[in-house]
Every structure is written in structure tokens, then in C-alpha cells.
Amino acid sequence: MQELGLAATELGSDGYLPSDPCELREVCARYDLEMIGGFVPVVLHDPAQRDASLAAAERAAALMGGAGGHLFITSMVTSFDWAPRLEIDAAAWDYAAAMLDEIEEIVAAHGMSQAIHPHLGTMIERPSDVKNVLERSQVGWTFDMGHLMIGGYDPVEFLADARDRIAHVHLKDVRLDLAAPVLRGEQSIMQGVQNGMFCPMGDGDVPVAEVVTELERSGYDGWYVLEQDAAITDGEPAPGEGPKVDVLRSIEYLRAINAEFTAGQKAS
Numbered sequence: 001m002q003e004l005g006l007a008a009t010e011l012g013s014d015g016y017l018p019s020d021p022c023e024l025r026e027v028c029a030r031y032d033l034e035m036i037g038g039f040v041p042v043v044l045h046d047p048a049q050r051d052a053s054l055a056a057a058e059r060a061a062a063l064m065g066g067a068g069g070h071l072f073i074t075s076m077v078t079s080f081d082w083a084p085r086l087e088i089d090a091a092a093w094d095y096a097a098a099m100l101d102e103i104e105e106i107v108a109a110h111g112m113s114q115a116i117h118p119h120l121g122t123m124i125e126r127p128s129d130v131k132n133v134l135e136r137s138q139v140g141w142t143f144d145m146g147h148l149m150i151g152g153y154d155p156v157e158f159l160a161d162a163r164d165r166i167a168h169v170h171l172k173d174v175r176l177d178l179a180a181p182v183l184r185g186e187q188s189i190m191q192g193v194q195n196g197m198f199c200p201m202g203d204g205d206v207p208v209a210e211v212v213t214e215l216e217r218s219g220y221d222g223w224y225v226l227e228q229d230a231a232i233t234d235g236e237p238a239p240g241e242g243p244k245v246d247v248l249r250s251i252e253y254l255r256a257i258n259a260e261f262t263a264g265q266k267a268s
Contacts, residue, residue: 011038
């Protein structure tokens with residue numbers, strides 16, 4: 001990340017970065033990376049999982065907040081073992097919204113804020129799921145354009161619907177043709193990733209340039225986090241191969257968008 005010029009990071013998958021706040025802070029400082037926060041799966045709709053979910057939120061907030069992180073990215077999973085998405089009734093959505101308020105109190109106590117994350121394979125996957133939360137809670141949102149696109153919510157439409165709720169941005173492109181078998185239940189999410197479902201910026205179906213340009217025009221001043229999902233199954237990639245190559249392509253694409261936007265601003 002440092003070599004590619006990236007200035008910050010999220011926590012990432014369990015075990016990727018240290019689980020002790022002091023050690024985590026030291027690693028980030030060593031590589032000149034700001035700790036933004038991270039993705040935390042919790043079960044919000046099921047009262048039987050309340051205590052476990054609040055405990056998980058407390059642990060994650062203590063780690064990230066203790067390392068200087070400021071953003072708690074909530075993912076509403078069906079279960080802690082990522083069971084398939086369920087259809088739930090209005091009462092369960094109401095309960096989930098109340099749980100978001102409880103988590104907000106936990107993260108605030110650690111100097112953080114909360115932003116909920118739509119995600120393939122979770123309880124917030126489809127436009128109706130997103131709107132159920134938008135209508136019931138004032139929680140901020142992680143605008144993950146790739147996951148919204150897969151779930152059937154045009155990112156441009158989401159931006160129009162919820163611009164004032166966007167607290168964080170995940171940059172992600174997706175090939176819908178490769179996502180289709182996952183949506184049909186013929187492949188797992190991991191298989192979709194292995195097949196290239198999430199591709200470098202500009203290679204997929206997400207209108208990345210349009211979305212980023214509109215975010216900039218509207219005054220968004222938060223982080224843009226580049227998420228280049230990859231499934232490494234055969235050990236460390238050889239030099240010149242692996243996720244680093246795709247990340248570099250995405251960075252170059254985003255720099256071109258930024259240059260075009262900046263030139264347009266100067267011209268106007």
C-alpha cells in the first residue's frame with residue numbers, strides 16, 4: 001500500500017492486521033497509513049443475537065478506536081456464519097433500526113461514528129433492503145457502488161436518493177455477467193471473486209466516473225477507499241502479478257477521473 005502511494009487503510013479481514021490497538025497503531029505508523037476503521041458484521045434483526053452483536057461491536061470499536069480509527073462500518077449479516085439472506089417483516093426491520101442506535105452509542109464512546117454497508121449476501125443487499133433502513137434510521141452510509149450495483153440499486157440513483165446520508169465511499173467495480181451466477185445461487189461469493197466478478201476500476205459495469213464526479217461536485221469530503229477484492233489460492237503471487245497489478249490499474253483510472261474533474265473546475 002505504501003509503495004502504491006495509498007494514505008490510509010481499513011482494518012481488513014481478521015488476522016490481516018494486529019488485533020491489539022497499540023500494535024495496530026504502530027504498524028500503521030510504520031507504513032505512514034492512517035487507520036480509518038473497518039467492516040464489522042453483526043446480527044441486527046434477531047433479538048436472540050443482541051448480546052453477541054453488541055459484544056462484537058464493543059470489541060471492534062475498542063480495537064479500531066484505540067488505534068485512531070474513526071469509522072465503524074456496520075454490516076447487517078443474517079448470522080455470524082454468514083447464512084443466506086432472509087426475508088424479514090416490518091417488526092424485524094424496526095428492531096434492526098433500534099439495534100443500530102445501540103451500536104451508535106457504543107462506537108461514539110470510542111470516538112467513532114457508524115456507517116452501514118450494503119453488501120451482497122447480507123440482509124442489506126437489494127434496493128428494498130436499503131430503503132427499509134433509510135426510512136427507519138438516520139445512520140450514515142458506506143456508499144459501496146459495487147455491492148449496490150450487484151444488488152440492483154443503480155449507484156447514481158442511490159446518490160440521488162441518499163446523498164446527505166453518505167459518510168464513506170468504497171470504490172468497487174463489478175462485471176454483472178460474472179456476478180449473475182452468484183445472484184442465481186449457482187456460485188458462492190468466493191467463487192464469483194475467483195472468477196473476476198470484482199474487476200479493476202473502469203473494466204466493469206459501475207459508472208465509476210459519473211459517480212465520483214457527482215460526489216465531488218456535491219462537496220463530499222470523506223475518504224474514498226479502493227476495494228480490490230481478490231482470492232489468492234496458490235500462495236504469494238509472483239512479481240508483476242496479483243492484486244497489486246489490478247490496484248495500480250484502478251489508481252491510474254481514478255487519477256484520470258480526478259484530472260478531468262480538476263480541469264473542468266478550472267475551466268469553469
